[in-house]
Amino acid sequence: MTIANHVGIHASQIVDVYEQIHTMEALTINPDTMAVFDRFLSLLSNEHGSEFAEQVLAQDKIRAIKPQIQHLFSLASSMYERHWAQRLVSSNTPQKVLQTEYPYFKHYQRATGLEINAINSLAADPVNRVLMVGSGALPLTSLALHNAGLQVDNLDIQQDDLLLGKQVCKALSADNQMGFIHSDICEQADLDRYDVIWLAALVGDEQLKDKIIAHLYEHMRPGAQLVVRTAFNLRTLLYPSVDEGGLAPFQLKLKIQTYADNFHSILIAQKPV
Incomplete structure (x- = not known):
């Protein structure tokens, strides 16, 4: 498979998962939603080389949805932070919850x-x-x-x-x-x-x-x-x-x-x- 094919497939996968998130009836924090977001984040891993990334980002279908992806991620990030903030505030052991349960501590x-x-x-x-x-x-x-x-x-x-x-x-x-x-x-x-x-x-x-x-x-x-x-x-x-x-x-x-x-x-x- 050529590099161009890899680039096209990767770009299509990004679009597909974005559409899956975008068409959810409601954006909520639950295991199913987080599994989809985890898959989406893995497609955008920094482990991909710069040359490959530049070619993916140059795809018309990616350029067309970049502003929407950023907007969606901003909303999701804010929601995720509020979810964990509420958990910490309502907990009797907030330090323990933060250090043992929050994934990004x-x-x-x-x-x-x-x-x-x-x-x-x-x-x-x-x-x-x-x-x-x-x-x-x-x-x-x-x-x-x-x-x-x-x-x-x-x-x-x-x-x-x-x-x-x-x-x-x-x-x-x-x-x-x-x-x-x-x-x-x-x-x-x-x-x-x-x-x-x-x-x-x-x-x-x-x-x-x-x-x-x-x-x-x-x-x-x-x-x-x-x-x-x-x-x-x-x-x-x-x-x-x-x-x-x-x-x-x-x-x-x-x-x-x-x-x-x-x-x-x-x-x-x-x-x-």
Whole structure:
């Protein structure tokens, strides 16, 4: 079988599973639904090489549904986070539920640990205060940053998710001193107090991300770092991606392309001093 045949078959499989999800009567969190999503995610694995991925992404049938896939994945991700947030808030043993039942706990630990090590290695001065943009209903990154000794503020445009996330943080870390800000990041001007700002992968589409990055550059202090969670290869079907050029005029300091079970890749940039 030729490479072109493999590409065509893979693209058709992606479309077929997307249609299966898209035509569900209701998008709910249950074993059957999650099995379909797991199959879909496996088709978009970062383990596929760049050349193969580029050819799949160039298929007309894939290009035609890319915006719909990103929208669907954003909705599903939000629903999934709310589902687990409610479970944690209502549990008498939230730490146990998180560490033994939540499927992506180790992923968050590894990914955030990697980011923390990177920003500390790149920083000229100690990192103290950070902002998580798009903290959501399940702010596990924020908790990891807090547990690493950082002063954390959480910002989200969705008030219900922000309040649920605050409950999750209270359940998992009763004495936390994190801040919670209900706002549009593009309306926040007091960003020069942060040493590092994290930008969640699902914050905005490509066009809005450009606007957000321009706003951050205008209001962050010189020397502060920006951590952008993004995607490459077939994962760009799930997340609005940002490449190196999209970070200008920030200076790119580190690019981490993750594989296997990691969902996002990482760009770390700095506002020039």
